[in-house]
Amino acid sequence: MATRGKKMVERVKDLMDKPTLIRNIGICAHIDHGKTTLSDNLLAGSGMISMDLAGKQLFMDFDEEEQARGITINAANVSMVHEVAGQEYLINLIDTPGHVDFGGDVTRAMRAVDGAVVVVDAVEGTMPQTETVLRQALRENVKPILFINKVDRLINELKIEKKDMPIRLGKVIDHVNKLVKNMSPEHYEKDNWKLDAAKGTVCFGSALYKWAVSIPSMKNTGIGFNEVYDYCKAGNMKELSQKSPLHAVLLDSVVHHLPDPLEAQKRRIPVIWRGDKESKVGKDLMTANPNEEVVFMVTKILTDPHAGEVAVGRLFAGTLERGQELYISGTAVTNRVQSVAISMGADRVEVEKIPAGNIAAVTGLRDAIVGSTGSTVRDMTPFEAIKHVSEPVMTVAVEAKNMKDLPKLVEALRQVAKEDPTVKVEINEETGEHLISGMGELHLEIVTKSRITRDRGIEVITSEPIVVYRETVTGTAGPVEGKSPNKHNRFYVYIEPLEQPIFDAIKNGDFSMNMMELERRKLLESLGMEKEQAKGVTHVYGTNMLIDQTKGIQYLKETMELIIEGMEEALKNGPLAREPAQGIKIRLVDVKLHEDAVHRGPAQVIPAVRSAIQGGVLMANSTLLEPVQKVFISVPQAQMGAAVREIQGRRGVINDIQSEGDMSIIEGQAPVAELFGFASDIRGATEGRALWNTEFLGFFPVPASMQNEIVINIRKRKGLKAEIPRPSDFLE
Numbered sequence: 222m223a224t225r226g227k228k229m230v231e232r233v234k235d236l237m238d239k240p241t242l243i244r245n246i247g248i249c250a251h252i253d254h255g256k257t258t259l260s261d262n263l264l265a266g267s268g269m270i271s272m273d274l275a276g277k278q279l280f281m282d283f284d285e286e287e288q289a290r291g292i293t294i295n296a297a298n299v300s301m302v303h304e305v306a307g308q309e310y311l312i313n314l315i316d317t318p319g320h321v322d323f324g325g326d327v328t329r330a331m332r333a334v335d336g337a338v339v340v341v342d343a344v345e346g347t348m349p350q351t352e353t354v355l356r357q358a359l360r361e362n363v364k365p366i367l368f369i370n371k372v373d374r375l376i377n378e379l380k381i382e383k384k385d386m387p388i389r390l391g392k393v394i395d396h397v398n399k400l401v402k403n404m405s406p407e408h409y410e411k412d413n414w415k416l417d418a419a420k421g422t423v424c425f426g427s428a429l430y431k432w433a434v435s436i437p438s439m440k441n442t443g444i445g446f447n448e449v450y451d452y453c454k455a456g457n458m459k460e461l462s463q464k465s466p467l468h469a470v471l472l473d474s475v476v477h478h479l480p481d482p483l484e485a486q487k488r489r490i491p492v493i494w495r496g497d498k499e500s501k502v503g504k505d506l507m508t509a510n511p512n513e514e515v516v517f518m519v520t521k522i523l524t525d526p527h528a529g530e531v532a533v534g535r536l537f538a539g540t541l542e543r544g545q546e547l548y549i550s551g552t553a554v555t556n557r558v559q560s561v562a563i564s565m566g567a568d569r570v571e572v573e574k575i576p577a578g579n580i581a582a583v584t585g586l587r588d589a590i591v592g593s594t595g596s597t598v599r600d601m602t603p604f605e606a607i608k609h610v611s612e613p614v615m616t617v618a619v620e621a622k623n624m625k626d627l628p629k630l631v632e633a634l635r636q637v638a639k640e641d642p643t644v645k646v647e648i649n650e651e652t653g654e655h656l657i658s659g660m661g662e663l664h665l666e667i668v669t670k671s672r673i674t675r676d677r678g679i680e681v682i683t684s685e686p687i688v689v690y691r692e693t694v695t696g697t698a699g700p701v702e703g704k705s706p707n708k709h710n711r712f713y714v715y716i717e718p719l720e721q722p723i724f725d726a727i728k729n730g731d732f733s734m735n736m737m738e739l740e741r742r743k744l745l746e747s748l749g750m751e752k753e754q755a756k757g758v759t760h761v762y763g764t765n766m767l768i769d770q771t772k773g774i775q776y777l778k779e780t781m782e783l784i785i786e787g788m789e790e791a792l793k794n795g796p797l798a799r800e801p802a803q804g805i806k807i808r809l810v811d812v813k814l815h816e817d818a819v820h821r822g823p824a825q826v827i828p829a830v831r832s833a834i835q836g837g838v839l840m841a842n843s844t845l846l847e848p849v850q851k852v853f854i855s856v857p858q859a860q861m862g863a864a865v866r867e868i869q870g871r872r873g874v875i876n877d878i879q880s881e882g883d884m885s886i887i888e889g890q891a892p893v894a895e896l897f898g899f900a901s902d903i904r905g906a907t908e909g910r911a912l913w914n915t916e917f918l919g920f921f922p923v924p925a926s927m928q929n930e931i932v933i934n935i936r937k938r939k940g941l942k943a944e945i946p947r948p949s950d951f952l953e
C-alpha cells in the first residue's frame with residue numbers, strides 16, 4: 222500500500238487543479254447494502270489495494286471497532302485516480318455509514334460532495350435509510366446515481382428466473398424514482414435527475430464478486446443481463462468480473478453523470494450559503510475560483526495520534542496552503558493552517574497546496590468544529606448549518622473512574638462534541654457527573670467505549686441510558702410581565718406555539734437568520750406569518766423564535782443582546798423539567814428600561830426576560846414531548862402477530878402491514894422510552910426470525926395522563942423540587 226499510495230499521490234496532485242476532471246462523491250445506503258465492499262472495488266480498480274483483497278479488506282472500515290462489528294461507524298475519505306476512456310479523473314470518495322445512529326456522518330458527508338452513489342440491495346430493495354440518504358442528498362443539491370448491488374443473491378439465493386430479472390430490477394428503479402419525485406419534483410423533472418437505466422444512471426452488479434453492468438456498458442462489453450445470469454448460475458463470477466469489472470462500469474457512470482465541482486457549485490452554493498451571490502466572494506464560490514480568498518467548510522474532525530486534530534472538509538474557493546491564517550466562523554480568532562493533506566483512508570498525505578473544488582484535510586484549525594467555515598475573509602457569511610435528520614434521544618451520565626482523570630475526561634468530552642455535532646455534551650465540573658446525549662444506544666456506546674476509553678485511555682463509569690425530553694407550549698399566554706431584580710426594568714411578552722410550517726422550515730434548513738433580510742421576511746410570510754411579526758424576527762434559538770414588536774423604545778437596541786441571553790437561558794432548560802424547549806414563539810410587545818445603563822445591566826435584564834418566558838411557558842399549556850421512533854419489522858407471516866404485539870405493548874402504533882411472499886413487513890412507531898430491551902424481546906417473541914430497524918420520527922407529546930408523573934420523575938432525577946412547577950415560581 223505504501224508504494225502504491227505514493228504513486229497515487231503524485232497522480233492526484235496532477236489532477237487537483239483541473240476541476241473538470243474531478244468528481245467528489247459519497248457512497249450511501251441503508252445499513253449492510255454493500256457500500257464499503259463497493260468502495261473496496263473502486264480502490265482496487267485504481268490500484269490502491271489488490272483486487273484479491275477487495276471486499277475482504279474493507280479498507281474504509283479501518284477502525285478496529287468497525288472491523289469487529291462488521292459495520293461502518295465513521296465516514297471515511299479517500300482520493301484516487303481512475304482512467305475512464307483514456308482520460309484520468311480524480312475521484313474524491315467518502316464511504317458513509319448505514320447504521321441510523323451514525324446518520325449524522327452521512328449528512329455531513331453530503332456537504333462535502335457533489336454526487337452520490339446510492340446503493341440498494343437487490344434483494345431487500347429500498348429500505349428506510351435509502352429514503353433518508355436520498356433526502357439528504359437532494360436537500361444538499363447533490364445528484365444521485367443508483368447502484369443496485371447483490372444481484373448475485375437474486376440469482377443464486379432467490380433463484381429468480383432469467384426473464385424475471387429485468388422486472389425485479391426495474392421495480393427497484395421505479396421505487397427509487399418515486400422517492401426522488403416525491404421528495405423533490407424540481408430535481409426529478411427540471412434537472413432530469415430521474416434515474417434511467419437506458420441513460421446509464423443506474424448500474425447493476427455485485428460488489429462482493431466485483432462485477433457490474435449498465436446499459437451503456439452492455440454495448441461495449443457485450444455482457445448483458447443474459448450473460449450475467451449465466452455466469453452467476455455457472456458459478457463463474459470471476460470471469461464475469463474480468464469482462465465487466467464493477468469499478469470500470471460504475472466510474473464510467475460517475476464521470477459521465479455526476480457533476481464536476483464547477484457545475485456543482487453553481488447549483489449548490491445558493492442552497493448552502495446565504496450570503497450575497499453578487500458579491501466578490503459570492504461569485505468566487507459559484508465558480509470555485511482557486512485564485513481568490515479561501516472559503517473552506519469543515520465537515521469532519523478526526524483526532525490523529527500523531528497529527529492531533531485534523532479538520533476534513535470541502536474547499537469551495539481559494540487555495541489552501543500551509544501558513545494561511547483563517548478566520549473561523551463563530552469565533553473571534555484566526556487559526557494558522559499547519560498542513561494540508563489529501564486523505565487516503567486511515568492515512569493522510571501532506572501536499573503543498575489544494576485548490577478549490579477538492580476535499581482537503583487540514584491541521585492547525587484548533588478552534589474549528591464540525592460545521593465551521595474557515596476563510597481568509599474576515600466576517601465571511603458562514604455556510605448554512607448542517608441540518609441533521611435525527612436528534613439526540615438518549616443520554617448517559619459518565620464519571621471518571623479515577624479522580625486523576627477528571628480534567629482529561631472534560632477535555633475528551635469537549636473534543637467529542639467538536640467532532641460530532643449529533644452528540645450533545647453537558648459538562649458539570651462541580652459534580653463530576655457529565656451528560657452525553659446521542660442518537661441511540663450504539664452511538665453512546667461508541668462515544669464512551671471507543672472515543673473516551675479506548676482512544677484516550679480514560680476509564681469511566683457509565684449510567685444506563687435515559688430518554689431525552691423536550692418542552693413546548695400548546696396554548697398561548699400574555700402579556701406576561703418580567704421584572705428585573707431592581708424593579709426598574711420590565712419586559713412584556715406573549716408566548717405562543719410557533720407555526721408548524723415555520724418550525725419545519727427551521728428544522729430542515731429552509732429558513733435561516735443568515736438569509737438576506739428581505740428574502741427571510743418573504744419566506745416567513747409565505748409560510749403564514751403576519752407581516753408585522755415577520756418584520757420583527759430578531760433571534761432564533763433551536764426552533765424557538767424571538768420577535769420584537771416594540772416601537773421606538775430607547776436603549777432597546779443596546780439591550781437586545783441581553784434579552785437574547787435571557788431567552789436562551791429560559792429555553793435551554795425549560796421551566797417544566799429543565800429539558801430543552803422547542804417550537805415556542807416569543808413576542809416582545811413592550812419594554813421599560815431604566816435610563817441609567819448601570820441599572821439595566823446583565824444582572825437585571827437577563828433574569829427579568831428569563832422569568833417572563835419561564836412563567837409564560839407554564840401559563841401557555843406547557844407540554845412535555847418525548848422522542849418517538851419509527852419501527853420497521855420484517856418477519857415471517859407465522860410470527861407477525863407476535864411482532865405486532867411487541868409494538869402495541871409499548872404504547873406503539875402500527876401504521877402499515879404489507880406482505881411479500883411469506884414475509885410481513887410491519888411499519889409502526891413507538892416512544893423511545895418504551896423501546897429499551899426491544900432487541901431481546903422481539904427476538905424472544907419471534908423465535909429470532911424478525912429483522913428490524915428503527916429511525917427517528919420526531920418529538921411528540923407524552924400522553925396527557927402521564928405528563929405529571931413523568932415530569933416529577935425527571936425532576937427527582939435531576940435533584941429538583943419534586944412538584945409540578947407553577948408560573949408563580951418564576952413570576953412575582
Ligand SMILES: Nc1nc2c(ncn2[C@@H]2O[C@H](COP(=O)(O)OP(=O)(O)OP(=O)(O)O)[C@@H](O)[C@H]2O)c(=O)[nH]1
Pocket residue numbers: 250251252253254255256257258259291292293294317318319320370371372373374426427428429430
Ligand atoms: N452476496 C453478496 N454479498 C455482498 C455484496 N456486497 C456486500 N455484500 C456483503 O454484505 C455485507 C455488508 O457489506 P458492507 O460493504 O460492509 O456493507 P455497508 O453498506 O458498508 O454496511 P454499513 O457501512 O455498516 O452500513 C458483507 O457481509 C458483504 O460481504 C454482494 O454484492 N453480494
Ligand SMILES: [Mg+2]
Pocket residue numbers: 256257258282292293317318319
Ligand atoms: Mg460500510
